[in-house]
Each structure stands twice: as C-alpha cells, then as structure tokens.
Amino acid sequence: MTAIRNILGFFLSLRTALWLLGIMLLLMFAGALIMPGRQEFQALHGTPLFSWLRTQPLSITWWMWGLIGLLAVLAANTLFCSVESVLKKRKVTQWLLIIAPQVIHIGFLFVLLAHLMSAQGARQSQAAVWEGSVVALPGSTMTLKVRDINIILDYYGYIRDWEVDVEYLAAGKALHQDRIMPNNPSVRQGFNVTVKDLRARPPQAVLLQINREPGAAWALAGGILFMIGITTLVVLRIRMER
Amino acid sequence: MWLLAASFALYLFSLWKKNLLYGGLLLQSIYLTWRGAQLGRLPLVGPHDTLIFMTASVAAFAVPFGSALRDKKAFFSAVAAGAAAFTAFATTAQQHNTPLPPVLETFWFEFHVVLAFMAYALFGITAIFGALSLRDDDGAFEGLGYRAALIGYCLFTLSMIFGGIWAYLAWGTYWLWTPKELWTGILWGFYSFYLHGRLRPWWTGRPMAWLSIAGFAITLFTYLGVSLLMKSSHSF
Structure with a gap:
C-alpha cells in the first residue's frame, strides 16, 4: 500500500514535473552539441524517428532515447496532475481558471501522441519527375501521374510561382485530379505531396516530396487545444489583476 | 539608414530623458514600414530586419510594462541600453533585399x-x-x-x-x-x-x-x- 502511495505521490507531484523538465533540458543541450557535428542526423529527414534510432550508434542517440523515456514519464505525470487538479478544485467558482491549464495539458499530450505516431509510422520518399511520369505511392495501390508542370520566372530569373497538375490512379483508372502549388500540397488518403525542388529549363522537372505523417491531425488538434487553454489563462490572469 | 542612426541616437539619449525612447520606437516603425513598402512584403527576413523588428518590439512592450512601475528610470534605462545595442548590431548586419521564394x-x-x-x-x-x-x-x-x-x-x-x-x-x-x-x-x-x-x-x-x-x-x-x-x- 505504501509503495502504491509513493508511486502515486511521485506522479502527482509538481516537483517530479520540474525534475523531468530540468533533466530533459540537459539532454537537449547535450543533443544540441552532438547534432551539428554528425552527418547521420541528415538521414532523419527521410526516415521515421524510431527506424532511424534503431540503426544508429548509441553514442549519438543516447540523449534521444533518454528524452523519449522522460517524455513518457512526463506524459503520465501531466495526466495524473490534471485529473487530480480537476477533482480537488471542482467546486471552486472560477472553474475556467482550473480548466484552462488542463486544456493546455491535454493539448501537450496530443502533440506528444502526434510525435509518437509520426516517429513510428511516418513515411517519406522523393521522386524526380517530368510531365507524364508515374510515381508509386509507398505502401499504397495508388500511383501518381504528373500531368503538367508550369514554372513562372521573373525578369531576373528567380522562380516566382509554379503549378504541378497531378492525377491519382488505381489499376490504371483515374481517381482524382489535383494541383500542387507553393504552400498548397496535394493531400489524399494520408499522403501529402509537395514540391521540394524545381528545374525551370526544359525539360522542366520537379522533385516531389511524398510524405505520410500519421500524427499531423493530432498535432494540429493538440496545438489548437494548447492555444485555447493558454489564451484563456492569460486573459483570466490579466482580468484578475485589474 | 539615417532613420536607423537617428533611432540609435534617440535610444541612447533616452538613458537620460525617458520620453526619447518613444521617438526611437517611432523612427524604427517608420523605417520598417518604408522597408516593407520598398520590398513589397513584410521586412522580416535576415538579421538586419529581424533585429530592428525585435528592438522595436522590446521598446513597444516596455511601454505598458513600464507604466505599471513606481520607479520607471532603471527599467527604461535598461530597455534603452538594450535597444541601442541591438540597433547598432542591426546596422552592421546583412540586408536581404531579394524577392522571397x-x-x-x-x-x-x-x-x-x-x-x-x-x-x-x-x-x-x-x-x-x-x-x-x-x-x-x-x-x-x-x-x-x-x-x-x-x-x-x-x-x-x-x-x-x-x-x-x-x-x-x-x-x-x-x-x-x-x-x-x-x-x-x-x-x-x-x-x-x-x-x-x-x-x-x-x-x-x-x-x-x-x-x-x-x-x-x-x-x-x-x-x-x-x-x-x-x-x-x-x-x-
């Protein structure tokens, strides 16, 4: 019984959160020193985090493993503290002041979940394509056909704008047409297709970036919740002090 | 650039006369507006423009925070010294005048x-x-x-x-x-x-x-x- 009470006390403590955050900061500082000097981290842009971690030496990844472990404990600590706070203070009149930090915490947990999902299930690939090229979408029966590439240059030769018309195909049958533009990716069935690079001189070509980010929607939801919570908290604090 | 030089001087002199800080802020706001009009976009790319924007933001936020203080002198002096230092740094930093991708x-x-x-x-x-x-x-x-x-x-x-x-x-x-x-x-x-x-x-x-x-x-x-x-x- 004492052991359970101790474990509960550990997870319900703000001191635990501070220790965890402090150690995490130290690990990130260590990572910030290791990362710039190692080429291996370049591959992280094209590989899901967990797959990358499994193939890299512990001498450069120890701080990331440490961070993952601490984040798991911090997630549990956040959850326990939020539940306790709501239960303890549920009868106070300023309930928004009690709820707002918990909304922030839920947002934070959603963002953590998003990173976890992406670290496990993200898929990234690239393909250099021309008009008429057909690209396989990894792990899908669909293919992507590039119908048209239109690159607009200004007087000085800078790329001012571009459009890439694409068509999704399944078993040779057209399913959907889309247009990729700057900050306007083609998003379909979890795939996000953007243009990473362009070659303006004929034959015009583009480098397509084909991503699958299973955590993206969770990250957005978490971000929105976090913002609602923190904005409410700031407004309430300012109003209380007036 | 004379606008920046003038804003630097005003920030520096505001160490003695607090109200000159507003003058420095005004000149930097005019400078950023002029840069934006010249470039046809928000002037927030590269160290030069971002340093000026951050300095102007420090000065702008200092106004409401400083008004809550009884003894304003030390706070506004620290803001003025910081603003002058960042402005001086910004004048030496590279400007990005090319169109944005x-x-x-x-x-x-x-x-x-x-x-x-x-x-x-x-x-x-x-x-x-x-x-x-x-x-x-x-x-x-x-x-x-x-x-x-x-x-x-x-x-x-x-x-x-x-x-x-x-x-x-x-x-x-x-x-x-x-x-x-x-x-x-x-x-x-x-x-x-x-x-x-x-x-x-x-x-x-x-x-x-x-x-x-x-x-x-x-x-x-x-x-x-x-x-x-x-x-x-x-x-x-």
Whole structure:
C-alpha cells in the first residue's frame, strides 16, 4: 500500500514535473552539441524517428532515447496532475481558471501522441519527375501521374510561382485530379505531396516530396487545444489583476 | 539608414530623458514600414530586419510594462541600453533585399516570424525585470517578469504552431530534426520549466530572476547563435 502511495505521490507531484523538465533540458543541450557535428542526423529527414534510432550508434542517440523515456514519464505525470487538479478544485467558482491549464495539458499530450505516431509510422520518399511520369505511392495501390508542370520566372530569373497538375490512379483508372502549388500540397488518403525542388529549363522537372505523417491531425488538434487553454489563462490572469 | 542612426541616437539619449525612447520606437516603425513598402512584403527576413523588428518590439512592450512601475528610470534605462545595442548590431548586419521564394509568401510564415520575435522581445523584458529584481530585491519586478514571460510563452507557442502548419503545407512535415528546431524545443521547454517553477515557493524570488536572465541568453542563442553558427532550415 505504501509503495502504491509513493508511486502515486511521485506522479502527482509538481516537483517530479520540474525534475523531468530540468533533466530533459540537459539532454537537449547535450543533443544540441552532438547534432551539428554528425552527418547521420541528415538521414532523419527521410526516415521515421524510431527506424532511424534503431540503426544508429548509441553514442549519438543516447540523449534521444533518454528524452523519449522522460517524455513518457512526463506524459503520465501531466495526466495524473490534471485529473487530480480537476477533482480537488471542482467546486471552486472560477472553474475556467482550473480548466484552462488542463486544456493546455491535454493539448501537450496530443502533440506528444502526434510525435509518437509520426516517429513510428511516418513515411517519406522523393521522386524526380517530368510531365507524364508515374510515381508509386509507398505502401499504397495508388500511383501518381504528373500531368503538367508550369514554372513562372521573373525578369531576373528567380522562380516566382509554379503549378504541378497531378492525377491519382488505381489499376490504371483515374481517381482524382489535383494541383500542387507553393504552400498548397496535394493531400489524399494520408499522403501529402509537395514540391521540394524545381528545374525551370526544359525539360522542366520537379522533385516531389511524398510524405505520410500519421500524427499531423493530432498535432494540429493538440496545438489548437494548447492555444485555447493558454489564451484563456492569460486573459483570466490579466482580468484578475485589474 | 539615417532613420536607423537617428533611432540609435534617440535610444541612447533616452538613458537620460525617458520620453526619447518613444521617438526611437517611432523612427524604427517608420523605417520598417518604408522597408516593407520598398520590398513589397513584410521586412522580416535576415538579421538586419529581424533585429530592428525585435528592438522595436522590446521598446513597444516596455511601454505598458513600464507604466505599471513606481520607479520607471532603471527599467527604461535598461530597455534603452538594450535597444541601442541591438540597433547598432542591426546596422552592421546583412540586408536581404531579394524577392522571397514562393513558399515564404504565405501568412503562416508571416505570423510565425512576427509572433516569434514578439515573444523574444517579451523574454528580453522578462530578463530585464529579473536583473532589476536581483539588484533591488523587489518582488514586484519578478511578478511583472512572470507576466511578460507568460504572454511571451503564449506568443511563442502560437508561433511554433503556425510554423508547424506552414511546414506541413510547404514541405509535408510539421517537424524537422535540425539544430534550429532543437533549440526552439529547448527554449520552449525552458519557459515551460520557468512557468511551472514559479508555482513552487522555493523557486520564487532570486532563482526565478536568474532563470529569466538565462532564458534570454537561450533566446539570443536560438535566434542569432544557431543561425550564424549552424546549418539549419532557418536562415533567421
């Protein structure tokens, strides 16, 4: 019984959160020193985090493993503290002041979940394509056909704008047409297709970036919740002090 | 450039005459508006423009925070000294006068940058309050610093969310493992630590004051150090 009470006390403590955050900061500082000097981290842009971690030496990844472990404990600590706070203070009149930090915490947990999902299930690939090229979408029966590439240059030769018309195909049958533009990716069935690079001189070509980010929607939801919570908290604090 | 030189002089002279700070802020606002009109976009790319924007933000935020103080002199002197130093640095920094690549022409990017630099400015103000609280052992300074940090943290989080949305739209992913993102994570984690730390009595007072100064040092390294010393997706 004492052991359970101790474990509960550990997870319900703000001191635990501070220790965890402090150690995490130290690990990130260590990572910030290791990362710039190692080429291996370049591959992280094209590989899901967990797959990358499994193939890299512990001498450069120890701080990331440490961070993952601490984040798991911090997630549990956040959850326990939020539940306790709501239960303890549920009868106070300023309930928004009690709820707002918990909304922030839920947002934070959603963002953590998003990173976890992406670290496990993200898929990234690239393909250099021309008009008429057909690209396989990894792990899908669909293919992507590039119908048209239109690159607009200004007087000085800078790329001012571009459009890439694409068509999704399944078993040779057209399913959907889309247009990729700057900050306007083609998003379909979890795939996000953007243009990473362009070659303006004929034959015009583009480098397509084909991503699958299973955590993206969770990250957005978490971000929105976090913002609602923190904005409410700031407004309430300012109003209380007036 | 004479506008910048004049704003530098006004910030410097505001060490003696506080109201001249408003003049410096006004001239920098005019300068940024002129740069924006000249470039046809928000002037927030590269060290020159971003330093000016951050300096103007520090001066602008100093007005409401300073008005809450009984003894304004020390606070506004520290703001003036900081503003003058950053303005001097900005005049030596490179200007980016080329058109923006199409992926940067979006309000997601503009809000991402504007909010980040406003947050940096508020973290600067937090540090000034921290230093004053150490000097005078006055809890009022620390309380104001906490308020500035809370608003700064709110803006910084919003900036990160906007940056994530923009990155997803532009490059298909909301997070990249580069030194800039890592330092951004450190900065966000640090202020999470700061804000939670204040809830425990042990941390209030001098420890918080020291943390606020350390926080601004991390802010400056995240902003200038990483961009100048390391390869990243963010040039600034």
